[in-house]
Amino acid sequence: SKQLWDLDADAGELLSRWCRAAFGEGGPHMQRFYLHWASKWDYLAEQRGPDEPAPLCDMGLWRRSSAQFARLSTDEFSISAGHLTEARKKVKPGKQSERLAMVEAHFDYGRSLFNSHNAAQKIFSRETEQDDLKSLLTSLQKNSKRSQELRRTIESKKEWSLGAGQQKDLHLYRTTEHKT
Numbered sequence: 001s002k003q004l005w006d007l008d009a010d011a012g013e014l015l016s017r018w019c020r021a022a023f024g025e026g027g028p029h030m031q032r033f034y035l036h037w038a039s040k041w042d043y044l045a046e047q048r049g050p051d052e053p054a055p056l057c058d059m060g061l062w063r064r065s066s067a068q069f070a071r072l073s074t075d076e077f078s079i080s081a082g083h084l085t086e087a088r089k090k091v092k093p094g095k096q097s098e099r100l101a102m103v104e105a106h107f108d109y110g111r112s113l114f115n116s117h118n119a120a121q122k123i124f125s126r127e128t129e130q131d132d133l134k135s136l137l138t139s140l141q142k143n144s145k146r147s148q149e150l151r152r153t154i155e156s157k158k159e160w161s162l163g164a165g166q167q168k169d170l171h172l173y174r175t176t177e178h179k180t
Helices: 011-046 065-069 074-090 095-123 130-156 166-179
Strands: none
Touching (some): 011 074, 074 095
């Protein structure tokens, strides 16, 4: 929002300053975490005609988990988990740790939905061997249970979503859980 008031503000510097203020010594790791995820969607800000809104503004994309998951791999989650682990080692107890816990819960929620989505895709693919079905179903159940636990945690922390509309919109992501 600071860039809306100062178009000359440097986005990288604003992010760096915010991460340091929010996560202290864990800030550089969190900055890498946020930049990693932003890089997955940067192409959407650039794909458009001169009189068209950027595809980044297409809310249909953000409401369809399968469209988002199609652009991701398990490596994305491993890289990000590494950034969170390093940040966890450096944040101080109190507000920094609480902020990181919020990010970790949302990250884990997304990762469990991604894993459920992938397991479901493999279960119904023609390439899946019969022997693999049992492990895929076990994975699906485990991740579905985990995503439900995390959703309850997120919903119970009203302060995590103040002003974001997240609490009422969280049900939109249940479609992945229902599909699985």
